[in-house]
Amino acid sequence: MGVSVYPKPQADQSVSCYLRNLSRRNGFASVALFTQLFFDDSSLVPITLTGEELSKTIGKQQSHLDGLDLLASGEGRQTHTFGRLEIPRYQLCRKERYCPECLQEQETCLSKWQIGWMPLCAKHKRPLHEMTKEIERGLFLGTRILNEEQPTHRGLLLPLNELCEIQSTLQDRLELESADGCCAGESIVDLVDRRLFTSMRLESVDCLSKRRRRYPLQYYDRSIEDSVLFLEYFAGQIAA
Ligand SMILES: [Zn+2]
Incomplete structure (x- = not known):
């Protein structure tokens, strides 16, 4: 069948x-x-x-x-x-x-x-x-009943506009690399890895895949501080 x-x-x-x-x-x-x-x-x-x-x-x-x-x-x-x-x-x-x-x-x-x-x-x-x-x-x-029960802006430390701007930078980079397969400097995937590795205090980047944990970036609650650091880091890296 x-x-x-x-x-x-x-x-x-x-x-x-x-x-x-x-x-x-x-x-x-x-x-x-x-x-x-x-x-x-x-x-x-x-x-x-x-x-x-x-x-x-x-x-x-x-x-x-x-x-x-x-x-x-x-x-x-x-x-x-x-x-x-x-x-x-x-x-x-x-x-x-x-x-x-x-x-x-x-x-x-x-x-x-x-x-x-x-x-x-x-x-x-x-x-x-x-x-x-x-x-x-x-x-x-195909009925698309979309409730709005989930919180949307809970716990944001940076204004949403600023977060969106940083993410737009990441998204532009993603689109560029997914189309061209290469870029000047470090790949966006490696940049994310390196930032994760630093924020999680791991011994090496290889540990990331061994842990197989899901990506911890969240904009809410407990991990908000990490998220903001993460985004600030990217803003700096990509602008450079
Ligand atoms: Zn949308």
Whole structure:
């Protein structure tokens, strides 16, 4: 058994969003039923999928999925391709995130929302929300019921405008490197690694991947101080 409808990924679409579309277009009542049947796992985390697995499922060449970012690759699926850039797993969020305002304007969830060090929507100048089952269901059904229960600006130490400006710098750099595959100086991924390594007081950058912890950058509460230091560091590094 295979799928009979195999959409092409939309521009900047996330893997989770693509899976929702694929499941719905093929008549499945939920993504969980789809992944249970094709991957023997109803609670599959889309970010762990490789391009090979996904293309095999839809019975197409991997080139069919061109443009779908953050599919897993590398040893132990610990890296993810974003254009021509390789981003390690621990720099991504495990949970899907979204911008409520973007989803009022468009149906597509973006892959970059998964990148831990870009926790804001630069367009709407607000922190991204963590996906809930309810919101995901709405997206799957196309009803897009988006509640606003999650706090948005809680605990920010820097004005949101300033945070957005810093993140825009990171985002520009990400776009440049993902398109060109190189840049003058250190890669954005290495810069993030080095900052993480310093703030976590690890012995070496290699320890980061060994710990396999999720990216700790948050703009709220306990880790706010680290986050601000982190962003200040980037502002300096990238401006230099
Ligand atoms: Zn937005």
